[in-house]
Amino acid sequence: MSTLTLAVMDGAALRTQAALPAVGDVLVIADPACEAATLVGCRLAARGRGSVTGCAMPDSFRQGRLHGGEPTVMALLEKSPRPRRGDEPPAPHAGDKFIRESLMAGACDPRWAVLGSDYLAGLRELCSWHDLVVVQRVAAVKGKPLGGLDELALHAHLPVLILPTPCAPGATHDRVVIAYDGSGPATRALRSALPLIVAARDVYLLDGSAGKPVTPRFDPVRFLERYGVTVVRKHLPGHGLDGPQLLSRVSRLKPDLLVMGAYGHAPLRERLLGGTTHHVLGATKMDIAVFVQH
Structure with a gap:
């Protein structure tokens, strides 16, 4: 298929998206293994000229280790978290790739954020000016099948769209x-x-x-x-x-x-x-x- 054909198809898809109700500004929990979340989030944002922000989370989020929140009974029963190598920030080119893919999908004003191990305060700040969170399931960590999905649902104070893995990168559900x-x-x-x-x-x-x-x-x-x-x-x-x-x-x-x-x-x-x-x-x-x- 030619590049021109692909461009025409993408344009038709964007016109169809524009005819649907606006979703608003979308926050995508970005992960190298979850590219569908980026595409779905960008296409949803593009419906009403919404912006999209990619957010790289530390491994502590995927492993269900809550950082930066108020202490709970469950947290007090757990051992104090220690820094891990997986909590290091992602490579700089990840943000460039996200911005490039967002623009190709028609999203406005794409941005990139990286949260460290103490991620909860930063997540709340990002959620305060977005309308929807898009995240994709990742492989479950032993003993933590939810990863950070439960904390995301509780602390985002926003609706959360959780995509399966694998996932077709469409922004509509029939x-x-x-x-x-x-x-x-x-x-x-x-x-x-x-x-x-x-x-x-x-x-x-x-x-x-x-x-x-x-x-x-x-x-x-x-x-x-x-x-x-x-x-x-x-x-x-x-x-x-x-x-x-x-x-x-x-x-x-x-x-x-x-x-x-x-x-x-x-x-x-x-x-x-x-x-x-x-x-x-x-x-x-x-x-x-x-x-x-x-």
Whole structure:
């Protein structure tokens, strides 16, 4: 295929992206092994002239070693972290490559950030002026199947799009499943995921919100219908579903994106006793993208 043909195809793709709702400014957790995150993040940002920032994280993030946060009960039970060779900053050319790929994908004003081992404060600052975080799953570290995904979902204060590995570098998802329990995190996730949901061909709502006493109630179907989205609603039992049951129901619908709230219960409770969020984020063999918000 000629270079000219590729350029025409890229231009058509950008015009299609521009017709979709804007996502805003995107923060990409960049990793040499996760190039799909860069491409997806840039294409999402390009929809509405959004900017994109690549963020190189230390190995302590991938290994689930939290640095720079308030001490928790779990942290106090762990040994004090020591500097490791993997916490050294990446090679300078990584930023140049990210900037170049971002511009080719149509993103505006690409930037590059490198966070050290004490990364949490810097991450929070970056998240304060972005609208979405895009990250891709990496190989699980022994004993830490979630890596830093749980900390990212908790401390970013932003929606997080978690891509599977491997992942096709497209910025749209044709078949979306929304796991909705009526909680604040679930409602925030659904509303934040609207730019992705309206671009889908098939949208399913697993609704476990029956019996919620709040008045007036947020109706996810009415909300999505305002934007022309046709939703197939499937009611869940009143007691809800645990993590394995939810993933079983989701897998039957064969989606390429799952939208759900994160940590509706206390994070410590989920870590000690298990929970839906903890199970989904730790499901390293999942082959679908997950959009979560706390």
